[in-house]
Amino acid sequence: MRFEIEKPEDSTEIEVLLDNAFGLGRTNLSSYQLRIGNQPIEELSMVAKEENGSIVGSIRFWPVRVGQNEFKVLLLGPIAVHHTHQGEGIGSYLISAGVSKARELDWEAILLVGDEPYYSKFGFSVIKTVEFPPPTDPNRILCLELTEGTRELLKGRVRIPSAKDC
Template structure:
């Protein structure tokens, strides 16, 4: 599915429309460049990265926004478990080209990702991010108090969204990765972006 949004009147506008679609192999290099631009070189040190490294994103939940041939936004969701036996998704990173950040592309990516997660039967999504931004999509620190990440996280930025009412009730324990492991050849091809242990 694609989503079109007009960028007429914006400067600099990379094209007349934004298309949100599935990430493809040709998007890997520009995606990594966009993430470097948005988060800097220390992005691999973040606690959330411990849940992503060496893993593939959840099925149908790696999305990009493009303007013509140019990649201008990205979001991915990852399979995790909350405590020993509660499946969920970890959202992130979400990034948008800084030259058109006010065009609503992040919102488009978020809404499409959340709707797809719901369609795929997922029950809850968690993330580490700015509550002032993510609350518009339904994220909140409520029900996250007894969960912890595999590293330091500001509690006020540890947010959850129930796709099914009650999905986070009583959630307790360590958030752990459960997604498919990335094939070693693919990890080597992506180089520094994926820190696959030998």
């Protein structure tokens, strides 16, 4: 298995992987409202490839802002691993590598919508002060702060950064 930064030519195969993992209605999920019209961060978008080049894992991170806060926050997702390779540590590698790189690049916190029992091992926990576009189960909104003290100041609605935020 090798891990690399996603290339433009990987996108078709990634879409198939995501359709298989989440179903064809996945773009109706509320978190997609923060992706459509937004651009993933190139350096943090990674794929896992088999030796023959087939993509079996993918992760993306998107820039977001919370309320009127200036903090540089990332939205993690989607992450998917092909069902034939689940449980081999690929998802954990993609998340850990993304978190380390995000820290190096001075991002201040990461948000996601997901299962706390899986993401808690990477340090994510439920954050009640942040709102995602409805309908999002508040118990699945998770946060990992990358710079100390950011988490307690994150309050409000998650939104796509505007030109004045950049």
